[in-house]
Amino acid sequence: MRTTVAVVGGGYGGIAVAKELDAFTDVVLIEARDTFVHNVAALRGLTDSQWTDRLFLPYDRLLTRGTVIRDRAVRVEAGSVTLRSGTRIEAGHIVLATGSAYPFPAKADTEDSATAKSRYHHTRRALARAGRILLLGAGPVGLELAGEIKAAWPGKSVTIVDPGPEIVSGGYSDAFRAELRRQLDAMDIRVILGTRLREQPPSAAGEARTFTATLQSGERLTADLWFRCFGGSPDTGYLAGDLTTARRPDGRLTVTPDLRLAGQQRVFALGDITAIEEPKQAGTAVAHAPVIAANIRTLLDGGGPLTAYQPGPPGIVLPLGPHGGATYAPNWRDQVDPATAAHIGQQARERGDTLLALGILGAELTSQLKGEHLNVGEYAALLNAT
Secondary structure (H helix, E strand, C coil), X not given: CCCEEEEECCCHHHHHHHHHHCCCCEEEEEECCCCEECHHHHHHHHHCHHHHHHHEXXXXXXXXXXXXXXXXXXXXXXXXXXXXXXCEEECCEEEECCCEECCCCCCCCCCCHHHHHHHHHHHHHHXXXXXXXXXXXXXXXXXXXXXXXXXXXXXXXXXXXXXXXXXXXXXXXXXXXXXXXXHHHHCXXXXXXXXXECCCCCCCCCCCCCEEEEECCCCEEEECEEEECCCCEECCCCECHHHHHHECCCCCECECCCCEECCCCCEEECHHHEXXXXXXXXXXXXXXXXXXXXXXXXXXXXXXXXXXXXXXXXCEEEECCCCCEEXXXXXXXXXXXXXHHHHHHHHHHHHCCCCHHHCXXXXXXXXXXXXXXXXXXHHXXXXXXX
C-alpha cells in the first residue's frame, strides 16, 4: 500500500521534493498560491515589464501522478495536515517547505498571481516617475534591487541606508564586499552604513510621494519613493501538537542532520524555516530537497541509515542588474568539472582578473551564472511550463 507524502509549501524546495518523490509514492503538494512564484527574478520583474509574467509558472504539469491542492495549511501535526478549507489530509510523511515572508517587491505578498502582476506593474509605473529612490537595507536584496533600478534607469539617484557596519553581512570575504562596493560606486549608487532613519517614512513602501527623512547621524535625505529590503520571517505558525517543540523563538525549526524535526521520525523541514544554516537563499532549499527525498525513500523501503545534510561554505551569486555583480564561491573549482575550471581560469588570466584566486567571480561570470537569465528556464523546465 502506497504511503501519502504531504509537502506543505510549493516554493523552491517543495516542488523539488514533490517532483523527486512523484514516481515512488502518493504525493500531495499543498500551496495557497495559484502559481509557483520565481522570487529569484522578482526584482527584475519589478523594473522590466517583459519579466513580470515570467515570475509566475503554473503547477499543473509539475507532477505526473501526484496532486497539487491550492489551499493553505492551518494546522500540521505528526501524521496530518488540516487546510483552511477544513479538509484534513492524513499523511505517512510530511515535508514542511513553507519558506518565509519578505517585503514586496522581493516577494509577492498575495496568493493570486493576477493581483500580484498588477501590483508589480503599478509599482513599476511609480518607480519610473521617481527620480530619487531610497532603499533601506544593504543586504543582497537591497544591493540587487539597486542594481536593477540603475540598469533600467541609469539616471535615477539610488541611495542605500543600513545600520550595520558592512554590506552583505555574513561569512563572506572583505575582498568580495570590496568588489561589490567598487561596482556600486561605478554605478553611482550611494551606500550609507552605520545609521538608520529616525522615523518611518510617511509614505507606504513603493508609493510615489516625495518626502525628506532624517538619519540618526543628522543627515537629511530627500526621496520620491522607498523600499524596505530587510525583515524576512519564517512561516511556521501552523505547527500544532508535539511539532511545536521544534519551533525556536525566532520561528525557525530545529532539525536533525537528516532534516527531520527534532523528536519526529516522519516529519521533515527544509529551506528558510530551518535553523540548520545561514544565510537562507533559494539554493539552500534546493540543496535540502534531494536529501529529504532520499531519506523518505529509505523509510518507504523499510528503513536503514539516513543521509545527513552537509552544509557547504558561505556562497552567494549576487547580480547587480543583468551585466553586473559578483559571486562569492571559495570552493568553485570543486563544483565544476576540470575542463570547465581550466576554461574559466584561462578566461580570467586573459582579462587580467585577479579576483578568481580569491574565490570571487566578477561581473562577467556572475552575469553568465545568473544575472542574464535569473535561472527562469531551469524552473520552467522543472515545472514543465511553457
